[in-house]
Amino acid sequence: xxxxxxxxxxxxxxxxxxxxxxxxxxxxxxxxxxxxxxxxxxxxxxxxxxxxxxxxxxxxxxxxxxxxxxxxxxxxxxxxxxxxxxxxxxxxxxxxxxxxxxxxxxxxxxxxxxxxxxxxxxxxxxxxxxxxxxxxxxxxxxxxxxxxxxxxxxxxxxxxxxxxxxxxxxxxxxxxxxxxxxxxxxxxxxxxxxxxxxxxxxxxxxxxxxxxxxxxxxxxxxxxxxxxxxxxxxxxxxxxxxxxxxxxxxxxxxxxxxxxxxxxxxxxxxxxxxxxxxxxxxxxxxxxxxxxxxxxxxxxxxxxxxxxxxxxxxxxxxxxxxxxxxxxxxxxxxxxxxxxxxxxxxxxxxxxxxxxxxxxxxxxxxxxxxxxxxxxxxxxxxxxxxxxxxxxxxxxxxxxxxxxxxxxxxxxxxxxxxxxxxxxxxxxxxxxxxxxxxxxxxxxxxxxxxxxxxxxxxxxxxxxxxxxxxxxxxxxxxxxxxxxxxxxxxxxxxxxxxxxxxxxxxxxxxxxxxxxxxxxxxxxxxxxxxxxxxxxxxxxxxxxxxxxxxxxxxxxxxxxxxxxxxxxxxxxxxxxxxxxxxxxxxxxxxxxxxxxxxxxxxxxxxxxxxxxxxxxxxxxxxxxxxxxxxxxxxxxxxxxxxxxxxxxxxxxxxxxxxxxxxxxxxxxxxxxxxxxxxxxxxxxxxxxxxxxxxxxxxxxxxxxxxxxxxxxxxxxxxxxxxxxxxxxxxxxxxxxxxxxxxxxxxxxxxxxxxxxxxxx
Ligand code: PEP
Ligand code: MG
Numbered sequence: 001x002x003x004x005x006x007x008x009x010x011x012x013x014x015x016x017x018x019x020x021x022x023x024x025x026x027x028x029x030x031x032x033x034x035x036x037x038x039x040x041x042x043x044x045x046x047x048x049x050x051x052x053x054x055x056x057x058x059x060x061x062x063x064x065x066x067x068x069x070x071x072x073x074x075x076x077x078x079x080x081x082x083x084x085x086x087x088x089x090x091x092x093x094x095x096x097x098x099x100x101x102x103x104x105x106x107x108x109x110x111x112x113x114x115x116x117x118x119x120x121x122x123x124x125x126x127x128x129x130x131x132x133x134x135x136x137x138x139x140x141x142x143x144x145x146x147x148x149x150x151x152x153x154x155x156x157x158x159x160x161x162x163x164x165x166x167x168x169x170x171x172x173x174x175x176x177x178x179x180x181x182x183x184x185x186x187x188x189x190x191x192x193x194x195x196x197x198x199x200x201x202x203x204x205x206x207x208x209x210x211x212x213x214x215x216x217x218x219x220x221x222x223x224x225x226x227x228x229x230x231x232x233x234x235x236x237x238x239x240x241x242x243x244x245x246x247x248x249x250x251x252x253x254x255x256x257x258x259x260x261x262x263x264x265x266x267x268x269x270x271x272x273x274x275x276x277x278x279x280x281x282x283x284x285x286x287x288x289x290x291x292x293x294x295x296x297x298x299x300x301x302x303x304x305x306x307x308x309x310x311x312x313x314x315x316x317x318x319x320x321x322x323x324x325x326x327x328x329x330x331x332x333x334x335x336x337x338x339x340x341x342x343x344x345x346x347x348x349x350x351x352x353x354x355x356x357x358x359x360x361x362x363x364x365x366x367x368x369x370x371x372x373x374x375x376x377x378x379x380x381x382x383x384x385x386x387x388x389x390x391x392x393x394x395x396x397x398x399x400x401x402x403x404x405x406x407x408x409x410x411x412x413x414x415x416x417x418x419x420x421x422x423x424x425x426x427x428x429x430x431x432x433x434x435x436x437x438x439x440x441x442x443x444x445x446x447x448x449x450x451x452x453x454x455x456x457x458x459x460x461x462x463x464x465x466x467x468x469x470x471x472x473x474x475x476x477x478x479x480x481x482x483x484x485x486x487x488x489x490x491x492x493x494x495x496x497x498x499x500x501x502x503x504x505x506x507x508x509x510x511x512x513x514x515x516x517x518x519x520x521x522x523x524x525x526x527x528x529x530x531x532x533x534x535x536x537x538x539x540x541x542x543x544x545x546x547x548x549x550x551x552x553x554x555x556x557x558x559x560x561x562x563x564x565x566x567x568x569x570x571x572x573x574x575x576x577x578x579x580x581x582x583x584x585x586x587x588x589x590x591x592x593x594x595x596x597x598x599x600x601x602x603x604x605x606x607x608x609x610x611x612x613x614x615x616x617x618x619x620x621x622x623x624x625x626x627x628x629x630x631x632x633x634x635x636x637x638x639x640x641x642x643x644x645x646x647x648x649x650x651x652x653x654x655x656x657x658x659x660x661x662x663x664x665x666x667x668x669x670x671x672x673x674x675x676x677x678x679x680x681x682x683x684x685x686x687x688x689x690x691x692x693x694x695x696x697x698x699x700x701x702x703x704x705x706x707x708x709x710x711x712x713x714x715x716x717x718x719x720x721x722x723x724x725x726x727x728x729x730x731x732x733x734x735x736x737x738x739x740x741x742x743x744x745x746x747x748x749x750x751x752x753x754x755x756x757x758x759x760x
Contacts, residue, residue, distance in 0.1 A: 012149075013156040016044045020160055030173050031074075034065035034164065041157060042067045045150065047138040049118060053079070053086050054126075054134040054165055056174060061090055061135060075177070081132075084108040089123035090132035092753070093746035095155065096123045097146045101139070120144040124154045126162035129192070129656045130745045134165050189389055192368065192655070193409035194375040197384030198426040199362025200403045200415070201339030203396045204330050204355070206347060207317065212283045220277055227272060227282040230322035235263050237331070262315040282323050290316045329398040334359070341402045345393050347374045357381050357463070362404035364411060366392055369655040373524060376688065380464055382712045386411055433760060437715025441472045445718045447700070449725045454706035456512070457714055458686055465507045467711025471718075475512030477634065477708020478573075478686035479504060481557065482520045490528050491553075494560050501564035512571065514634065514686075514708075515561050516613065517554060517586070519543045519575040522650075538648055543576035548585060558593045566603035573634060577612040580625050586612075587629065613686070615639035620668055627679035634708070635672060637687030641665060659743035660689055661698055666744070667737055673703040684708055693720040693759045694748055700726060701733030716760045723758040 023036045034052060042050040049068030053061040056078075063077040082091040088106045089096045098104050101121035118139035126134035136158045164170060217223040238260055262268055268289065275285030290312060297309050321327035334340060334355065341362040342355060352363070352374055363378050368387025378385045384406025396402065396413065403415040403423045412419050445455035456477030457467050467473070484500045485492060492500070505513055520526055521542020534540035547554035561572055574586040587610050598604060612619075612626070615636035619626055627633070637660060642649040644665060645658040659665075669685075676683035684706030689695040691713035697720055699707065709717045732751060736744050752759050 012044075013153045016041065016153070016157060017160060019044070020157070024164060030164070030167075030169050031065065034161075035067065035071070035074075037161065037164075038065050038067035041136075041138070041154075045138065045153070048141045050136070050138045052126075052134060052136050052161060052165075053090075054170075054174070055081075055090070055132065056177070061086060064134070079108075085121055086123055086135045086137055089125050089135045089137070092750045093125050093127065093130075093132045094750055095125070095151055096121070097151055098122070099143050099145050117141065120146070122146045122151065122154060124151070124158045125746070126158050126165055127746070128162055128166045130659065130743055133162060136161055187413040187415075189392065189411045189413070191364075191386040191389040191392075191409045191411060193385070193406050194365075194368055194387050195363075195379040195383060195385035195406050197362075197382060197406045197430055198404070198423050199339075199341055199384045199406065200401070200420060200423045200427070201341040201359075201361035202333050202337045203343050203398055203400050203402050204333050204340045205326060205393065205396065205398050206342050206344035207321075212281070212287050212320075214281050215284045216279055217276065217281045220279065223276050223280075223282050223285075224273060226323065227276055227285065230282070230319060231263075231269060231272075234319055234322045234327075238263055262312055263319075268312075283320055286316050286319050286323070326398060333399050341404060343393060343396050343402075352377055352381075357383070362386070362402070362406065364389065364392060364396075364402070364404060366390055369650055376710065377461060379691070380458075380461060380710045380712050434715070437719055437760075438470070440715060440718050440722065441470070443718075443722065445474075445721045447721055447724050447726050449727055451705070451726045453700065453721050454684065455714070455718060455721070456514075456684070456686075456706070456708040457711045458691075458708050459504065459711075464711050465504065467714060468507055468511070471711055471714040473511070473711075473714060475514075476504070476508055477512075477514055477684050477690075477706070479513060479515050480519065481516055482518050482524055482526075485518060485520065485526055486524060488528075491526070494556050494563075497557060497560035498564045501560055505564060505568060512569070514571040514573050514611070514632075516573045516575055517544065517557055518547050521546055538642060538650070544574050544582060544586060545576065548582070548589075551589065554586070554589055555593055558590050559597065562594060562597050562605060562608075563602065565605040565608075567606055569607045569609070570605035571609045571611065571632065573611045573613055573632070575613045575636065576615060576639065577626075578616045578618050580619075580622050580629070583612050583626060583629065611682075613639075614672055615643070615687075617644050617668070620672060623672065623675045624679070627675060627681045630681060632682040632684075633672075633676055635669065635683070635685045635687060637669075637685060637689040640668075640687065644668065659745055661695060661745045661748060662743050663737050663739050663741075666698060666702060666733070669699065669704075670702045670733075670737065677703065682706065691717065693717055694745065694752060696720060697724065697729070697752060697757060697759070698733065698744075698748055700724065701729035703730070719758045719760065723756060728755070 019040050020037055023033055023040060026033055026036070038050045038052060041047070047068070049066070051066040051069060052064050054064040056062045059081050061079050061081065063074050066074060079087040081087050085096060085098070085101060085104060085106055098121045101107055101119060118141055120140045120143050121137065123135050123137040125132040126136060136154060138154065271289045271292070272282070272285045275288045276282055280288060293312055294309060318327060338359055339361045340355070340359050341364060342352070342360060343364045344366070346365060346367045360381070360383050363383055363385045365374070365385065365387040366389060368375060368385070375385055375387070384404055386404055386406060386409050389411065392411070400413070401415060403412040403419055405412070415423070445453045447453070454474050456475045457464065457471055457473045458478040458480065459465060459476050460480035460483035468476070501515065521540065522537045541549070547557070558572070561570060572590060574583065577583045577586070590610060594604070594608065609631035611630050611632035611634065613636040614620065614633050615638070617640065638649055641647070641658070641660050647654045647658050673683055683704070685699055685704055686708035689699060690707040691709040693716050696707055696709070696717050700721070707717065736747060739747070741747070749759070751757070
């Protein structure tokens with residue numbers, strides 16, 4: 001029976017979709033096609049009226065197409081998110097089915113839309129990026145009991161319409177509409193929010209990738225003068241920086257050494273000058289000089305010489321930026337301004353740290369995904385980030401004023417006085433929220449029904465250490481040891497490492513600290529290791545795979561951990577473990593170093609716990625055996641999700657395609673925590689899920705009792721914890737795990753909203 005009902009449902013949806021596809025291939029204008037689509041749905045489903053509302057401005061839904069109603073109401077009727085029935089569907093991001101619409105407390109009538117003529121209502125959201133981008137609604141003049149089957153059919157149709165609404169053609173149509181009304185111009189651009197907050201400041205273009213477009217010079221002498229001047233300016237600046245200890249934009253002293261070596265090299269300058277005299281522009285001449293050198297050195301096996309090629313690339317880029325005027329401009333802005341917004345095509349995490357982070361009010365990226373490391377670092381610094389805005393880099397000029405809304409993912413170029421005021425007010429509001437959260441400092445991360453959650457922070461950058469006190473956390477659930485490696489100019493030796501680790505342990509005091517062994521590779525590259533250029537770096541030679549193959553690196557790091565933790569508890573965790581054997585091999589390496597230190601008579605840690613990160617799905621299927629050997633586990637949901645969904649965490653095209661808040665992923669998460677509990681092994685989550693309140697909420701519902709959040713998200717997660725009752729959410733989560741929906745985010749958000757869960 002069930003099977004045939006299903007088939008019938010699929011057939012109906014299939015039949016309508018087939019007709020809708022034909023309509024959408026029609027050559028008519030998109031607005032006409034959308035109206036026809038409404039008519040087809042009304043006819044096929046037997047509704048008196050069908051309409052489509054589309055999110056046009058922040059918070060405002062507008063009637064875009066209709067059948068059965070007053071067609072003149074199109075583009076005239078608008079509702080706010082949360083207003084009326086349509087606004088409620090969008091706000092909760094879930095369907096609303098009412099056999100007697102007028103009895104619903106949110107029912108309103110819109111004069112020219114004649115909602116009052118209709119008795120029953122069904123509305124489903126059009127969803128993209130887990131948010132409602134519109135609403136498809138239908139009404140009947142009679143009271144009507146809409147069946148579950150009908151609702152599902154409408155949801156399928158809504159997916160089809162959501163595709164149309166987010167198509168490029170529709171974007172262009174909307175842009176025209178908006179422009180014609182003067183609501184939004186090309187100065188108001190929508191991107192993807194990666195870190196919340198509001199920023200106002202002057203643009204600093206991060207490393208323009210110089211593309212030399214003009215090859216031949218009209219006047220050789222003038223060109224030589226330009227080159228000489230830029231070269232001189234660059235050298236003067238380098239001397240000044242080198243002589244003062246103050247480091248400028250993007251430099252470390254060792255790197256300056258390398259710059260200086262090339263910058264002052266007469267042979268290099270002469271080569272460029274010769275190229276200019278042969279008729280090239282100064283820019284083309286710099287490129288030619290680099291290419292010559294590259295041709296000579298790239299085939300060499302000598303790592304030192306290869307490294308020098310990187311330096312030469314850097315110094316050539318620098319000279320190019322002096323020639324274009326960008327470098328001088330940027331340095332001036334960074335120096336003189338107190339508020340800067342960094343604009344980059346893409347960026348590594350260490351590069352962000354090249355800037356004085358106390359001045360950074362925002363980061364704009366042309367590319368970007370939520371779990372990319374620069375986004376994690378920016379979040380840790382409370383810097384709002386908006387990403388995925390193509391062409392932005394070309395659009396923005398150094399020094400111009402930008403306002404950035406990290407909550408909605410909107411960027412305002414040339415913000416008006418009014419927008420600036422609005423931003424300053426929003427910033428003040430956010431500050432108030434931060435103060436409210438800071439006031440929770442001395443209260444425990446405990447639920448309303450008295451369950452204490454072990455609540456830790458993730459540490460990588462130095463500034464993260466400040467959160468130990470300001471968050472008053474239970475400890476450090478993840479210390480990303482690769483970060484100090486990434487910001488050093490050479491591989492730190494054992495003594496240097498002991499220094500880093502001791503400093504951390506001293507700061508942590510009595511609190512627990514979990515050290516993760518070096519997790520490099522993929523998007524975490526060490527500046528002193530030449531890139532490997534693998535086809536698939538995320539699933540390539542990285543993390544524990546590197547350190548087990550280059551065992552000396554791992555041994556030295558373990559030695560440093562043991563020495564730094566003398567007399568204290570030491571927790572060491574290995575990343576990217578794919579099977580039991582790999583964990584055993586890593587643990588064995590630790591034990592050998594331990595024995596060596598013991599023999600040398602040095603003071604040992606009081607206790608050592610050895611654990612692993614669960615971030616490769618294969619270990620989930622060997623958990624029983626692994627948990628027999630592990631003292632603790634921590635789930636790295638960033639990598640686990642990327643491998644689980646076969647979805648590169650750094651690929652912006654995929655970032656909206658899968659959701660950790662979906663039944664398959666949550667079922668696996670539940671399996672992990674259940675197994676750990678059976679084996680009585682400490683289990684935590686240290687991936688980004690533990691830093692996003694709604695996701696952390698789901699984790700607690702699954703049974704997780706230890707979370708390691710980023711320092712900047714700590715207060716928001718604590719506030720969520722303090723507003724929930726575990727006994728209530730556990731049942732709800734169990735129910736959701738059977739859902740067939742692509743994402744459970746809307747349901748969880750709606751639940752949180754209905755139950756007063758604090759999600760900031
Ligand atoms: C993870 O993968 O979830 C994790 C915490 O590690 P990282 O983000 O440093 O790869
Ligand atoms: Mg990871």
